[in-house]
Amino acid sequence: MLLKNVQEWTLLLLIFGLIAAIGNWIGYSVFPVAALPGMAVLIVICLAGLILQHVLPVNIPSVAYIGIIGILVSMPVMPGSEYIVKWTENINILALATPILAYAGIAIGRSWTDFVKLGWRSVVVAMFVMVGTFLGSALIAEVVLRMQKII
Amino acid sequence: MTELKGIWKDWRLHLLVFGIVALTEWIGVFQFTVGPGVILLLPMLYAMLIGLGLFFTPVIKKAQALNAEPLIVLGVTLLIAKIGVIIGPSLPKLIEAGPALLLQEFGNLGTIFIALPIAVLLGLKRESIGMTHSVAREPNVGLIVDKYGFNSPEGRGVMAIYIFGTVFGAVFMGVISGFLATITPLHPLSFAMASGIGSGSMMAAASGSLVAAFPAFSDDIIAFAGASNLLSLSTGLYMSIFIGLPLTEKMYQLMTREKPSQSRVRKGA
Numbered sequence: 001m002l003l004k005n006v007q008e009w010t011l012l013l014l015i016f017g018l019i020a021a022i023g024n025w026i027g028y029s030v031f032p033v034a035a036l037p038g039m040a041v042l043i044v045i046c047l048a049g050l051i052l053q054h055v056l057p058v059n060i061p062s063v064a065y066i067g068i069i070g071i072l073v074s075m076p077v078m079p080g081s082e083y084i085v086k087w088t089e090n091i092n093i094l095a096l097a098t099p100i101l102a103y104a105g106i107a108i109g110r111s112w113t114d115f116v117k118l119g120w121r122s123v124v125v126a127m128f129v130m131v132g133t134f135l136g137s138a139l140i141a142e143v144v145l146r147m148q149k150i151i
Numbered sequence: 152m153t154e155l156k157g158i159w160k161d162w163r164l165h166l167l168v169f170g171i172v173a174l175t176e177w178i179g180v181f182q183f184t185v186g187p188g189v190i191l192l193l194p195m196l197y198a199m200l201i202g203l204g205l206f207f208t209p210v211i212k213k214a215q216a217l218n219a220e221p222l223i224v225l226g227v228t229l230l231i232a233k234i235g236v237i238i239g240p241s242l243p244k245l246i247e248a249g250p251a252l253l254l255q256e257f258g259n260l261g262t263i264f265i266a267l268p269i270a271v272l273l274g275l276k277r278e279s280i281g282m283t284h285s286v287a288r289e290p291n292v293g294l295i296v297d298k299y300g301f302n303s304p305e306g307r308g309v310m311a312i313y314i315f316g317t318v319f320g321a322v323f324m325g326v327i328s329g330f331l332a333t334i335t336p337l338h339p340l341s342f343a344m345a346s347g348i349g350s351g352s353m354m355a356a357a358s359g360s361l362v363a364a365f366p367a368f369s370d371d372i373i374a375f376a377g378a379s380n381l382l383s384l385s386t387g388l389y390m391s392i393f394i395g396l397p398l399t400e401k402m403y404q405l406m407t408r409e410k411p412s413q414s415r416v417r418k419g420a
Binding site for chain 1: 156158159164165168169171172173175176179193194195198200201202203207211213215217219220222223225226227232236237247248251255256259260261262265266269270273282283285286287311314319320324327328337338340344345346352353355356357359363373377379381385
């Protein structure tokens with residue numbers, strides 16, 4: 001069961017990685033061969049996190065493992081971290097985000113019927129909800145960062 | 152994420168996404184000024200809108216829309232891995248900024264002070280509690296449905312914001328983050344922390360616009376946004392349970408002068 005999942009995850013991550021690498025080439029001028037080691041590192045980190053989530057009995061989302069593994073392997077104290085950092089620098093984060101949102105656009109078409117049923121008042125409130133949380137957090141961050149003289 | 156069968160074989164889906172990505176990255180970032188601010192349109196925003204548009208053409212069948220979902224999840228894992236390897240080297244900087252990172256989580260309550268009055272002014276009743284107690288991602292929907300029921304006004308409210316966020320959250324955040332960061336005197340790093348609101352795609356869009364507007368800070372922006380998003384994911388629910396929701400209820404009662412006992416009587420009647 002796990003083996004089958006790992007196989008499927010690997011194939012899908014490779015497809016996604018290939019699409020992102022081409023986007024990375026067209027949009028950010030990184031030749032795919034130069035992006036290869038970085039993409040491979042990221043895929044291995046993802047697989048490690050997905051497998052850990054599957055194997056360990058605790059119920060923690062796989063992205064938490066993946067984030068922590070990514071941080072651990074790139075910390076300066078970790079031997080070889082300079083290669084991880086150097087290779088992954090070639091993968092522009094925006095090049096990863098574009099295919100995510102392309103897939104998301106196709107998937108959320110299914111929510112469209114629900115969306116058009118929302119009244120205009122809901123849409124107005126929703127925009128203020130997002131602006132509210134964004135500005136609220138930014139204001140607090142600004143005050144604390146200035147008090148600490150970081151910015 | 153446990154039952155994935157043969158989605159890699161859906162070549163129609165992957166080729167379409169490949170085409171969308173190639174096209175949108177080729178178009179590149181488009182920006183224009185509105186007064187003193189800058190609005191940035193990133194390739195990811197066109198990509199989402201093109202994907203959504205294709206859903207209504209015969210090119211996309213229901214199978215593709217369903218198969219796309221696990222790829223969003225896997226794509227987000229790659230994004231998180233990338234954020235991880237950016238955070239690693241800047242960990243000392245993040246620890247130094249720890250107090251700001253932790254405290255800005257309380258800024259998520261900004262929805263209550265800004266959006267709740269608007270909702271009440273627009274004449275919304277108890278829907279406004281579900282709508283404005285948080286930014287309405289999955290854990291918050293769960294909380295409201297658990298507490299008030301799916302078919303309650305509060306439940307309908309939280310679902311409305313959830314649906315808007317799902318469909319247009321990333322596009323909206325991408326547009327306003329660059330605009331607000333260029334129009335206000337606040338520092339891009341403050342907005343970077345604010346970008347982590349607990350949704351991977353919204354965080355990517357908001358911090359992406361910041362990176363495009365302030366390329367000099369690019370790694371710090373991603374590290375701060377990513378760390379803040381992880382914090383929001385892990386604290387968001389508790390923030391709503393212990394502070395957000397009770398505060399929204401109180402503010403709502405103050406604004407509508409509705410006594411808590413009255414509402415209970417009405418519900419019983």
